[in-house]
Amino acid sequence: MISVVVPVYNEKENVGLLYEKIKDVMIKNGYDHEIIFVDDGSNDGTFEELKKITDKDKQFKVIRFRRNFGQTAAMAAGFDYAHGEIIVSMDGDLQNDPEDIPKLIEKLDKGYDVVSGWRKNRQDEPKRVFLSKVANKLISKITKVELHDYGCSLKAYRSCVAKNLHMYGEMHRFIPALANIYGASITEVEVNHHPRKFGRSKYNLSRTFRVIVDLILVYFMQKFMTRPIHFFGIAGFFMFFLGFLIDGYLAVQKIFFGVSLSNRPLLLLGVLLILTGINLVGIGIISEILTRIYYESQNKKIYNIRTILNDDNEKSA
Structure with missing residues (x-):
């Protein structure tokens, strides 16, 4: 089974279209699948749109947070509740292309544990693209995991790797480096990237400084986590x-x-x-x-769930 995990926050206009695109790819390629959207405390009607989809597709699962915990927590929740042997993550803003999912899975089948997308022709404002390139080179040099695009959310993982990643803060962008700590084999493939049509970007300049601070922590974890x-x-x-x-x-x-x-x-x-x-x-x-x-110690979670729809053990908290 393939589990597609999509963290979303205030993406009311995008979630329905994205679901249809993912579903088409899953059916066209004959994948046994589940689709998991994690609503990270949206307040624009995103959850109501997602609930409409769960009423007609029992393979579509929605996890709703009580408040906005951040993309890392949303991704971690999706990984925890995924049932597939392969887990694919992607953004919920329609900039990642679900048509690239088979390409990632094909690469994963060649023996890799993590396949990361590379938005070679990235469709974002020039300042953001430039800062991203600088950050990617810095992260690659320090972590020794050479990738062109750490920030691309479109990735495929073997479940045994994804479920053993302990992510806190805003560590989702460092997933390949974290996976490398556990000895995972990592590669990347070129993927499409589309301009944002609906909603607004959650990116701001302060993330650049947070990346630098998080990078110091990742380096420490790689070198000295157990010593x-x-x-x-x-x-x-x-x-x-x-x-x-x-x-x-x-x-x-x-x-x-x-x-x-x-x-x-x-x-x-x-x-x-x-x-x-x-x-x-x-x-x-x-x-x-x-x-x-x-x-x-006990496995304490970094998120708090309000509702789960279409889970095997459906519940509300």
Whole structure:
């Protein structure tokens, strides 16, 4: 089975058309399928439009959040409730083309775990395209997962990979890098991209800065997720050793040459480096404990669902 997961937020004009396009592709290619739309707290009538579709198609599932939790949470919910061996994700604004889904699945069948779409001829404003290119090069260089288009939501995953991704904050754009942490094989294919016809983009410039901050976290997760003491411990011991050398040098100056230590900012710097080093080692130990709690604790979700339509265990919360 193939599960198509579509996070939507205030896409009233788009959801009906997108559903029809996805359904046509699924039927035309003979795919056993389910379609899951995750309503991320829309307030423009999107849920009412989705409910109309569930009344006529029992293979169409809708997950409705109590409020807007963000695209990452919506995608995570879709992955959790998907039943397919293959999961395809895409945006709900009609800019991704469902006709590209067979291309992704064909590539997945060649042995890959994640196939990412590459919007080579992206139909967005030039400023946004430029910033995206810069971000993609930076992410590829730091994560060592070389992709042209991290921001493309049109991706295909093996279910065993998608369901084991632990995504928080706005980590959906880093899914290939997160999958790489678990040893997944990743590739990309060129896909179509269409101009937005209805609604308005949720993109704003502040996302660029959030990408940089999230990238630091992804890098840390790749290198030190299971061994944070290696990061904090090395930095801590370096600062401690440097501070010890500075204060040792000043002590020699005082004992053997009678140099006054008053008004010596180096003395204060040395003490500060020693204390910082001790603190970093302590943070490393605490991080090791938290890492074990992370891996061994209960599976707490990052979203809260109000309603699920057409699920095997349909319910309202």
